[in-house]
Every structure is written in C-alpha cells, then in structure tokens.
Amino acid sequence: MPERDLELLSAYLDNQLTVAERINLDRRLAAEPRLRAELEELRATTTLLRQLAPVRPPRSFTLDPTTAPRPRRFIPITWFMQLGSGLAGLALVLLATVQLLVMGGVGVELAPAAAPAPATLEAEAPTVATMAESAPKTSGAMAPEATPAADQAATQPPPLAGGAGSTTENGTGGPPAIDRTVDTLPGGAERQATPFETPAPAVQPRGFPVGLTLALGLVLIGLALAWHLASRRTG
Amino acid sequence: MANEELRLVAAGQRGDVEAFNQLVRLYEGRVYNLCYRMLSDADAAADATQDTFIAAYRNLNRFRGGLFRAWLLRIATNTCYDMLRARQRRPAVSLDAGYEDEDAGPRLDLPDPAESPDEAVLRRELAQALELGIAQLPEDQRIVVILSDVQGLAYDEIAAVTNTTLGTVKSRLSRARARLRDILRAGELLPSKFRHDDE
Numbered sequence: 001m002p003e004r005d006l007e008l009l010s011a012y013l014d015n016q017l018t019v020a021e022r023i024n025l026d027r028r029l030a031a032e033p034r035l036r037a038e039l040e041e042l043r044a045t046t047t048l049l050r051q052l053a054p055v056r057p058p059r060s061f062t063l064d065p066t067t068a069p070r071p072r073r074f075i076p077i078t079w080f081m082q083l084g085s086g087l088a089g090l091a092l093v094l095l096a097t098v099q100l101l102v103m104g105g106v107g108v109e110l111a112p113a114a115a116p117a118p119a120t121l122e123a124e125a126p127t128v129a130t131m132a133e134s135a136p137k138t139s140g141a142m143a144p145e146a147t148p149a150a151d152q153a154a155t156q157p158p159p160l161a162g163g164a165g166s167t168t169e170n171g172t173g174g175p176p177a178i179d180r181t182v183d184t185l186p187g188g189a190e191r192q193a194t195p196f197e198t199p200a201p202a203v204q205p206r207g208f209p210v211g212l213t214l215a216l217g218l219v220l221i222g223l224a225l226a227w228h229l230a231s232r233r234t235g
Numbered sequence: 236m237a238n239e240e241l242r243l244v245a246a247g248q249r250g251d252v253e254a255f256n257q258l259v260r261l262y263e264g265r266v267y268n269l270c271y272r273m274l275s276d277a278d279a280a281a282d283a284t285q286d287t288f289i290a291a292y293r294n295l296n297r298f299r300g301g302l303f304r305a306w307l308l309r310i311a312t313n314t315c316y317d318m319l320r321a322r323q324r325r326p327a328v329s330l331d332a333g334y335e336d337e338d339a340g341p342r343l344d345l346p347d348p349a350e351s352p353d354e355a356v357l358r359r360e361l362a363q364a365l366e367l368g369i370a371q372l373p374e375d376q377r378i379v380v381i382l383s384d385v386q387g388l389a390y391d392e393i394a395a396v397t398n399t400t401l402g403t404v405k406s407r408l409s410r411a412r413a414r415l416r417d418i419l420r421a422g423e424l425l426p427s428k429f430r431h432d433d434e
Contacts, residue, residue, distance in 0.1 A: 003410070010409035014383070016390060045416040049384035052365055057267040058281055061288050062259045065252040071295040 001038055009039050013046055082224045089220025096214035103210075240303050248295045255295070259288050262304065265386060266311045272381045273315040275370040283318055287311040305395040308388075312378055312396055319374060360422075368418040376411035383408055 008025055011017050017025065029036050240261075246254030266287055271280035287310050298306050350358070369377055369385075378397055382388045383404075388396070393404045 001413075006413050007405055007409040010412050011405050014390065014408075016405065041416050041420070042412050045412055045419060046384050048361055048365060048419070049380065049415070050387070052362060052385055054264065054268050055271050055277075057263055057284065058277065060260070061263045061267070061281075061284050062256040063252055063288060063292060068252045068255075069289070069293050070250050071248055072293050073296065 005035065005038070006042075009035070009042050012039065013043055082227045085220045085227070086224035089217045089222075089224060092213050092217030092220065094217075096210050096217060099210045099213070241300075244295065244298060244303055247292065248298075252292075255292050258303070258307075262307055263288070265304075266307065269308060269311050269381060269386065270315055272366075272369055272385060273312075273374075273377060274318060275366070279318055279322075283311065283314045287314050290314065302392060302395065305392050308382070308396045309398070315378075316374065361419075364419060364422050365415065368415045371418070372411050372414060376407045376414070379404055379407040380411035380415070384412070 008017065008021065012022065012025055029039065240258065243254045243258050247258065263284065267280055267284045270283040270287070271277060274280050274283060287307070291307055291310050294310075369380065372380065375397075379393055382393045382396060383390070390401050390404050393408075394401050397404070399407075
C-alpha cells in the first residue's frame with residue numbers, strides 16, 4: 001500500500017480530508033476492495049487503541065506548598081532583544097536611506113570608484129609639473145607652505161569639474177588626492193616622486209558605506225522577524 | 236472551564252500553589268498516562284509526571300495564553316524525551332519492565348460482568364500487543380498516536396504539543412497506525428471480520 005494512500009485513509013478516519021479528497025477517496029473505496037479492506041483494518045486498529053484502558057496514577061502529584069519552588073520571574077529578555085535588533089535595523093535602514101537621499105545615490109556608486117584613485121595619482125605623481133598644475137586648482141592661490149593649503153582643502157573640498165576631481169565633492173574620492181598633495185608639497189614643489197615609490201594606500205571613505213549600512217539594517221530586521229516567528233512557534 | 240483554568244493559571248503565576256494544585260489534580264491522570272505510554276515504565280512515568288508539574292510551576296510565567304493542556308503536555312513530552320535519551324545513554328531498564336511492574340497502579344479496565352472468559356483473555360492479549368506495539372514505535376510516531384488515538388486530541392492540538400505542522404502529524408499518525416495494524420495482524424489480534432490475509 002503506497003504511503004500516500006495510507007495517509008489518506010488515516011486522515012479519512014479522522015475527518016481530516018478536504019471535500020475534494022474525500023469525494024475522490026469515496027470513489028476509489030467503492031471501486032477498490034483492497035483499499036476498503038485497508039481502511040477497515042485501520043479503523044479496527046484505531047478503535048482498539050481508543051479502548052486501551054487508562055492507567056491510574058500511583059499517587060498524587062500535587063506540589064507541597066512549603067517546599068514548592070516559586071514560579072520564576074520571567075524576564076522577557078528575548079522580547080527586548082527582538083525589539084532592540086529590529087529597531088537598530090530600522091535605524092540603519094533609515095540612515096542609509098537618508099544618506100542615499102542626501103547624496104543622490106553617489107555614495108553607493110563611489111565606493112568602487114574610490115579604488116582607482118591612487119593609480120591615477122601615481123600616474124600623475126612623477127612629474128612635478130603635473131602637481132604644480134593641479135595644486136593651485138585644488139587650493140586656489142596656494143602659498144609656498146603647503147600644509148595650511150592642504151588643511152583648507154581637507155576641510156573645504158573645492159569644486160572641481162569632471163574626472164577624479166568630481167570625487168572630492170562627496171569627500172570619498174578627495175582624501176587620496178589631498179594626502180598626496182600634502183605628501184609631495186612640504187619638500188617644496190621640487191620634491192619629485194620616483195616611479196618606484198610605493199603608492200599610498202587607498203584611503204577608505206569616511207563613515208560606513210551606504211550599501212553596507214543598508215544590508216546590515218536589513219539583516220537585523222530579518223533576524224528580529226525570524227526570532228519573533230521562531231519564539232511564537234515554540235511558545 | 237477555560238476561564239476557570241486561566242484563573243487558576245493566573246493565581247499560580249502569582250505564587251498560589253493551591254491554585255496550581257487544582258490544575259495538577261485536573262491533569263495528573265492525563266500527564267501520567269502520556270508518560271506511561273511513552274516510557275513503558277510505571278516508576279519512570281511517575282518521575283516524569285512529577286518533573287513535569289514542577290517544571291510547569293516553575294515556568295508558569297512563560298505560559299502566554301492558549302491551551303494550558305497543550306502547554307502542559309508539551310512539557311511532559313519533552314520530559315519524556317529527556318528520559319528516553321538518558322535511558323539510551325544508560326540502558327539499564329528494559330522497555331517492557333513496566334508491564335510486569337506491580338507498582339504500576341491498577342488498570343481501570345475492570346472486567347465486564349457480561350464478558351466471557353475467552354473475551355477477557357482476548358482483550359488482555361490485545362491490550363498487551365498494543366502496548367508492546369506502541370513501545371516499539373519510533374518516538375515521534377509514538378507520541379502522535381498516544382495523543383491522537385489514546386488521549387483523543389485533535390490534530391491541531393497535537394501539532395501544538397509536538398511543535399510540528401498538521402502535515403507532519405498526519406504523516407506520522409498514518410505510519411504509526413499502519414505499523415500497529417501490522418503488529419495486530421501478525422498476532423492475528425485484529426477482529427476476524429476486519430482481517431484480510433492476502434499478503
């Protein structure tokens with residue numbers, strides 16, 4: 001007898017079939033004596049099981065008031081954790097959304113774009129002329145002492161048109177260029193970077209990448225929901 | 236009834252042992268029988284029953300509404316599983332030790348005066364075969380058949396007690412019944428009008 005048929009017959013005995021299943025099974029029972037016999041055997045088995053006499057408990061199991069432990073105070077720590085992670089996730093998603101709105105989505109696009117910046121700089125580095133050309137653009141009328149100019153550039157990124165310059169507008173692509181400027185200028189514009197100079201490490205964009213914030217927020221919300229559903233199931 | 240039960244639960248949650256003991260009196264027979272069928276041992280069943288009520292009282296504040304009976308039977312089920320696991324680690328007690336145990340408490344199947352001696356013997360044989368058959372079932376099928384066919388719980392309540400879905404309950408129950416049917420058939424204990432020996 002296929003297991004599916006056994007399951008149908010068992011559920012049939014308990015009135016647990018849908019109307020369509022019952023009609024279909026009734027039709028089969030009328031046509032298949034073997035199935036009918038199986039049903040009767042299962043019915044006999046359940047009847048005998050229901051007639052199984054209960055066993056009388058050997059003693060009373062009531063608790064002694066003098067020795068019974070007090071009910072534990074239930075601190076809904078899991079509830080707080082669910083709520084906390086849910087709220088934290090929501091806050092992160094909101095933060096990421098605000099970041100995206102404020103920056104018009106540039107932040108997400110810039111994260112991968114920030115990597116090529118050092119390479120670009122390195123290509124520009126060997127020639128002092130290039131530096132001298134770019135420095136005035138970034139700091140306006142740059143004085144011989146480079147540090148104040150660099151500071152100014154760091155705090156107030158100048159608007160640059162196109163190319164790598166546009167990365168400074170959001171502060172993510174800017175720092176490598178500025179640091180490089182600071183690195184090369186203190187020795188005067190004469191300091192020349194050699195072609196073998198180790199490129200400066202890519203400076204990570206300040207703050208958390210928006211995509212990561214969003215993903216973390218969604219993960220926290222998902223965890224809180226899963227936790228909530230699991231705890232509902234387990235009671 | 237349900238309201239009275241919830242009132243007793245609420246009183247128990249506040250530390251009223253006597254209110255909780257009313258719940259114990261209400262359910263001790265059912266819990267003990269569940270443990271007895273699961274463990275097939277009267278002493279172990281008594282221990283499991285006592286542990287169940289102590290655990291239920293200690294964790295009464297975790298009960299968040301719904302059917303108290305299902306919640307209690309779930310604790311009993313988990314207690315039995317723990318005992319069965321401990322028994323598997325230290326298999327010192329025979330599975331059918333309870334059947335010959337004089338301390339098991341008198342059965343409630345008092346002989347029917349209208350019953351012939353042959354019928355009484357057959358009934359006893361049947362009961363033994365069923366008890367042995369239940370004891371041989373895998374634990375997950377055993378609990379479902381006890382709750383459904385011995386204790387008469389509905390599928391949804393069984394699903395709540397065993398922390399499974401309705402589909403799983405249906406499937407386990409059908410397998411358990413088929414297995415018990417096979418045992419009865421093998422012992423020729425099914426009433427002859429139901430028997431078909433074409434296998």
